[in-house]
Amino acid sequence: MSIIAEFTIDSEEFIFGTVMAQVPNSSIELERIVPTSNAVMPFFWVESTEFPQFEMQVREDLHVDDLVELDRIDDHRLYRAVWSEEVDPLLEGLAQTEAVVLEGYGHENWVFRVRFQSHDRLAEFYNYLTANDIILHLDRVFSLTSKDSGGYTLGLTPEQREALVMAYERGYFATPSEITLQEMADELNISSQAFSKRIRGAELKMLDQFLNSMETDATD
Incomplete structure (x- = not known):
């Protein structure tokens, strides 16, 4: 593990x-x-x-x-x-x-x-x-992660979860996007590059868990 x-x-x-x-x-x-x-x-x-x-x-x-x-x-x-x-x-x-x-x-x-x-x-x-x-x-x-009866825990850091929730609630993932990375980063007093890294890290962990769960389901 x-x-x-x-x-x-x-x-x-x-x-x-x-x-x-x-x-x-x-x-x-x-x-x-x-x-x-x-x-x-x-x-x-x-x-x-x-x-x-x-x-x-x-x-x-x-x-x-x-x-x-x-x-x-x-x-x-x-x-x-x-x-x-x-x-x-x-x-x-x-x-x-x-x-x-x-x-x-x-x-x-x-x-x-x-x-x-x-x-x-x-x-x-x-x-x-x-x-x-x-x-x-x-x-x-x-x-990093664990699987229990309640499902998967994604292993997100508090910073990654905060960034992901903010991006979702503020419409960053909408088309067109309703807020920029820089605007969200300014609210947290961090750089846009640091905020982007948190979002990418969270997305990669979620995707990894999703793909692993698909492989597990396919072999059950």
Whole structure:
């Protein structure tokens, strides 16, 4: 059964956080981590008022071999970084345990919500960090979804449920749409990209549950 772990960590405890904390007036949201044969490539969104300074300082860091801008949405930019041979232990630990980063954001302090395939994988990740002297604060661990007599629990986070309910009640799914992502995001004091990610995450979980239930019904 999939396990969700929520934890916080100081930026000084991992290289990626240290590099990103160098630039003031910016916030970082980790999108995903892609392991390769000899490197780990983090993909991440940046919200900043100083993009030229951000790019210059990250490219000058010895831990980063390359930084590529991939996309722009409003005042956010999506980047891919190619890490040097000195791999970030936190990112390496997530990659080795095949963890999926559902949320990872911060500047001086970071908040993570990560999905592991099992309790054993979570234990493997924790032991890896301990061996590398990385201190994190494990806030909560819970199962992703469960099936009971009342049906399926979708495993939505409170933020995803809030966004989904708001979008439904305000007519976002109507044709034509009666409200924009930006308008809803402004009400929650978050970026439109963050609100969109919550909606997409909720929709993917609901679709996954629906398709799994169809497969179960077909085999009964």
